[in-house]
Amino acid sequence: MKLVVLGMLMMSCVALSAQQRPNIILFLVDDMGWQDTSVPFWDSITPANRKFHTPNMEKLAKQSMKFTNAYANTVCTPSRVSLMSGMNASRHRVTNWISGKDKSTDQEDLVLNSPAWNLNGLSPVKGINSTVHVTALPQVLKSAGYRTIQCGKGHFGTAGTPGADPLTMGFEVNIGGGALGSPASYLGEENYGNVPGKTNLRAVPGLEKYWGTSTFLTDALTSEATHEMDIALEKKQPFFLYMSHFAIHIPFDKDPRYFDKYRKMGLDNAEAAYAALVEGMDASLGTLMQYVADRHLTENTIIIFMSDNGGLSNPPRSGKANTQNYPLRSGKGSLYEGGIREPMMVQWPGVTAPGTTTRQYVCIDDFFPTILEMAKVKHYKTVQKIDGKSFVPVLKDPLYTDTTRALVWNFPNNRSNNWGYAWVSAVRQGDWKALYFQKTGKIELYNLKNDIGEQQDLSAVHPQKAIQMAKLLTEKLKSYNAQLPVVKQTGKTVKWPDEVNIQQR
Structure with a gap:
């Protein structure tokens, strides 16, 4: 009982x-x-x-x-x-x-193949x-x-x-x-x-x-x-x-x-x-x-x-x-x-x-x-x-602020070759945002507080900041075990963001 x-x-x-x-x-x-x-x-x-x-x-x-x-x-x-x-x-x-x-x-691409992403979704x-x-x-x-x-x-x-x-x-x-x-x-x-x-x-x-x-x-x-x-x-x-x-x-x-x-x-x-x-x-x-x-x-x-x-x-x-x-x-x-x-x-x-x-x-x-x-x-x-x-x-607290956190995106896929729709990763930390175009190796850098429309690429003006953001993006992607697209000609993945030479661009 x-x-x-x-x-x-x-x-x-x-x-x-x-x-x-x-x-x-x-x-x-x-x-x-x-x-x-x-x-x-x-x-x-x-x-x-x-x-x-x-x-x-x-x-x-x-x-x-x-x-x-x-x-x-x-x-x-x-x-x-x-x-x-x-x-x-x-x-x-x-x-x-x-x-x-x-x-x-x-979409098919002449240069890159997408990695073996989880194309059947969640289970x-x-x-x-x-x-x-x-x-x-x-x-x-x-x-x-x-x-x-x-x-x-x-x-x-x-x-x-x-x-x-x-x-x-x-x-x-x-x-x-x-x-x-x-x-x-x-x-x-x-x-x-x-x-x-x-x-x-x-x-x-x-x-x-x-x-x-x-x-x-x-x-x-x-x-x-x-x-x-x-x-x-x-x-x-x-x-x-x-x-x-x-x-x-x-x-x-x-x-x-x-x-x-x-x-x-x-x-x-x-x-x-x-x-x-x-x-x-x-x-x-x-x-x-x-x-x-x-x-x-x-x-x-x-x-x-x-x-x-x-x-x-x-x-x-x-x-x-x-x-x-x-x-x-x-x-x-x-x-x-x-x-x-x-x-x-x-x-x-x-x-x-x-x-x-x-x-x-x-x-x-x-x-x-x-x-x-x-x-x-x-x-x-x-x-x-x-x-x-x-x-x-x-x-x-609406005034709560954390500018140290990094938000990361990875799209090792091909939707279209225009307007940032293909082969791209990105990171935001504070007001700074960097995009890495995986096919070309290009890094773009923006200050969203001053340029919400992302019209002024600052990678050449602030190369050290671009390098810092590329390193941060790489660290985060690797910590997630992220995938990168594969170069058809070599069978190897594209470079990580911190492996490209930003100062020469």
Whole structure:
């Protein structure tokens, strides 16, 4: 009898502990650039801020801490694997976006071959070819008593591997998530790309009740998310909602609620559709914020807003290529700022001061340890080494500053030979940033405080600083056991950044 009572007491303690943990909504947008919002993340208002209408982001900004130096990876899958693992992409080696099983998404090059990167993505199971084996974030949260909800885009692992199914990673619920990253259609009238009797990996699964309706994909996902949160409340469980929208990824299907408004503003069809996707995403954010308020959950709910990579800056966007993310240079796929700097906000009642801004740089690797600290989860074990650093100290103090930390990116892959899209590594420390172009051996050096647009390469003006940054980049890459591309003619890898002669360039 005593053992039964003791067991019941232990169970009640676990239940009580779970109930005391905060709810967490991680709102991740796909392909949203730093300027694709009416919320300014720069020191001044830009034309893009005036073009987009995101009133709920504006509301969240007034209630939260805004991060003006938040970073992700250049494309989606590397960011999502870093988010779920806490690993730097240099270490997990999912350095490009993933597609079909065992198929590389790299373009062919006459001079270089890509290394044997993990082109099948993340796996919660050991021994899967070309994957990184990890203990995923939702698994740790689930073990701590959370109801873990994946809603929207998955794109963690290729079809036919365990990582393709979010349920294998610790999510209790999967709404719409699969192997591929872009939806076949946003339109309920088109069944979100599903055709009975035919297989289409880009078709969004699990939303059959909306087929044939006028419900836009963004809204269908939001509605299902609120339903799953209701279930968590009924079960008296804290919830972790990974609200991972497909928006604003292609295809640019027209959201009928907003499209005409942007056409009347003078935008062409492509830009109007893009802006409508942005506003539809913002409406989803507003619905979730209102849900939290209506159920009196605000004081115990953390909302994190983030994008997975920089904004598109070439077709199908309109206008001159690689100008859409002004004042940042380039866009999605690039290691220039336009490809990796993200709009980020965190609302944590009682911790973050409303309407504050921090300039401290953070990266998507940091979300894993930060979210677990927010959730009061301690003494957890993972099969992988965690590279991220909790930014809870930043949330508690917007003036917190650490300029000694080095953020590192590695893209030993070939997306395009223009605009920093191929064969490149980068490091940021303080205001300084260096890019190493692996094919040419060129080092570029920028001071982001003075030149956020990366227009003035200072490597010739400050060669010693360039050498120092190249050495730092090399040390960090080697510590991550990072990969480099291979020279076809010799079969050897390209030089490390600190092996090139900067002063002769």
